[in-house]
Amino acid sequence: METWQQSLHDGLTDPAELARRFGLDPAPLAAVVRRYPMRITPHYLQLIEAPGDPIWRQCVADPAELAVDELTDDPLAEENLSPVPTVIHRYPDRAVLLTGNDCAVYCRFCTRKRRVGCRSGALSFDAVLAGIDYLARTPAVRDVLLSGGDPLLLSDAQLQEILERVRRLPQVEIIRIGTRLPVTLPERITDPLVTMLRRFHPLFVNTHFNHPRELTPAAAEACRRLADAGIVLGNQTVLLRGVNDTPEVMAPLLTGLLRLRVRPYYLHQMDLVRGTGHFRTRVEEGMALVQALRGKVSGLAIPHYVIDLPGGKGKVPIQPEYLQRLGDTVTLRTAAGELVDYPNLAADIYTDKCR
Ligand SMILES: *Cc1c(COP(=O)(O)O)cnc(C)c1O
Ligand code: SF4
Numbered sequence: 001m002e003t004w005q006q007s008l009h010d011g012l013t014d015p016a017e018l019a020r021r022f023g024l025d026p027a028p029l030a031a032v033v034r035r036y037p038m039r040i041t042p043h044y045l046q047l048i049e050a051p052g053d054p055i056w057r058q059c060v061a062d063p064a065e066l067a068v069d070e071l072t073d074d075p076l077a078e079e080n081l082s083p084v085p086t087v088i089h090r091y092p093d094r095a096v097l098l099t100g101n102d103c104a105v106y107c108r109f110c111t112r113k114r115r116v117g118c119r120s121g122a123l124s125f126d127a128v129l130a131g132i133d134y135l136a137r138t139p140a141v142r143d144v145l146l147s148g149g150d151p152l153l154l155s156d157a158q159l160q161e162i163l164e165r166v167r168r169l170p171q172v173e174i175i176r177i178g179t180r181l182p183v184t185l186p187e188r189i190t191d192p193l194v195t196m197l198r199r200f201h202p203l204f205v206n207t208h209f210n211h212p213r214e215l216t217p218a219a220a221e222a223c224r225r226l227a228d229a230g231i232v233l234g235n236q237t238v239l240l241r242g243v244n245d246t247p248e249v250m251a252p253l254l255t256g257l258l259r260l261r262v263r264p265y266y267l268h269q270m271d272l273v274r275g276t277g278h279f280r281t282r283v284e285e286g287m288a289l290v291q292a293l294r295g296k297v298s299g300l301a302i303p304h305y306v307i308d309l310p311g312g313k314g315k316v317p318i319q320p321e322y323l324q325r326l327g328d329t330v331t332l333r334t335a336a337g338e339l340v341d342y343p344n345l346a347a348d349i350y351t352d353k354c355r
Pocket of ligand 1: 145
């Protein structure tokens, strides 16, 4: 049987090979890949139906990545919020622990494009342990998010060692793992992995589906294994121009996730990262998209639409404007667009009326 390590090794990294398969000129792709590496797993590659389609756009290098823009490599100032290289500590009670820089597929829109897949940005296991030492002396952190890179690309043994050390910290209540492998390398979600993970509850896994075509039988099986192990599954989607920026694509993605027992958590406005401008949508478009979903799909399917503010100021939720006026009467706009008055009555518990 082919192992997940073999599938990863078989990933397509060479622009010439991609160009040959699809009958394209390799030269423009090669220039991009020298700056931002490319890797596409066999599973993800077979989801491409035609050049330029929503799967292609997410994984194939694009000359637009080299466009000169005003944007920076690290708009979220993650590096400034790093007390040690493997920790991002922005909110008092929760911290991100970076376990590596490698991913199965290098998403072209990645916020950490500056380091993901780059050998120069490699993080050693000792650096991860130094991150855990930081967490040990930071008692306010109740919630640790393993991220990267993709934490599930570590070996079972390494991941287990990290989880054991984090679980041993008395202040840590929950552990979250952010991973795209159910989408890009679903064969990684093996029974031994899941048997190991379930020892570390309460454990949350946030995955990253962006398009309904990613909801394959193999991805469904990966999610089933995780959910059957009692792991709470969430999903973070990035709102991407030409990939999922219409209700026709987003609604089946979100309802399809619920069928896999995955709760949509965040819909991310694209971060202002250099080399990703061709994916960006305007905020009004994101608001209109969320509004189009409300009332049409189950409330469980609707994620929080968030902007992660530049400079490390954090995530801010964006809502369509339902609230029109506050006062003794509140005016609300329904999902269908109707304006409705609502009496703003609160209990008068301190009056003598009832005596
Ligand atoms: C998103 C994020 C978190 C987690 O935020 P939640 O809103 O609790 O999911 C924590 N730290 C950093 C740096 C983040 O970007
Ligand atoms: S899986 Fe996540 S961290 Fe890895 S390249 Fe994609 S967006 Fe970036």
